[in-house]
Amino acid sequence: MRPNEIALFAEQSTDPDELRELSTSRFTAVRTAVARNVCTPDDVLELLVEDRHHLPRYGVAENPKPSALEVALGAANSSVRVAVTRRQDLTPEVVERLIQDPERHVRTNLALLTRNEKVLRTLALDPDNQVRSVLPRVALTPDDVIEALSHDSDRMVRCSVATSYRASEEQLQRLLRDKSATVRDCVVRWYSRRSDVLEALENDPDPHIARFVATVRDGRAKHGVSDTVVTDALARHRHRSIARLM
Incomplete structure (x- = not known):
């Protein structure tokens, strides 16, 4: 049998012994099919979640069997837990575990x-500035959270707001006069087509x-983004927000 035929067999098999044998196949596609199969025994999944290739590892994360999800959440390789975040069937308990994950990229x-506003609000308080910096680029992040992030103690988070298309004019004007030269630099490079931005910073204390x-x-x-680009981006943001809620 060819590898794709064996993989199809592994995908459809309900025999634990067959799946156990197929889990050691030299073909990645076969091991991946075994990892995704709900009939695969948990001890086999525990081996596949540490597979040398990422596809079988991700296959365990995609397996709809509840015990497979537990195996994936316990994986040593954090990329498996990243794969778990893509699932649409996560319970509040699992989401809470992901919120508490020690790896920032998870x-x-x-x-x-996420489509959960509560999760976004929780992550807006994450101790890692790189996690908070992502939120201004998320379509469903509430406006009041964007406002709070525009006052964030970390300058890179404030920069993220300034360059996210989500900043209101009031926020932009405040960030334009931010105490951090890094934030002011983000604003002027992003909005360098705006004459008022250039005028406000032409005598900036930072050389x-x-x-x-x-x-x-x-x-x-080179100029930064134009007003048209910002307007179009805001329109896309509104469209994505509506689409993700449907």
């Missing part, structure tokens, strides 16, 4: 994929910012 991926404004006005620097 929590970041959860923020990008790099003032120099950048001068190079823009001299035509020696």
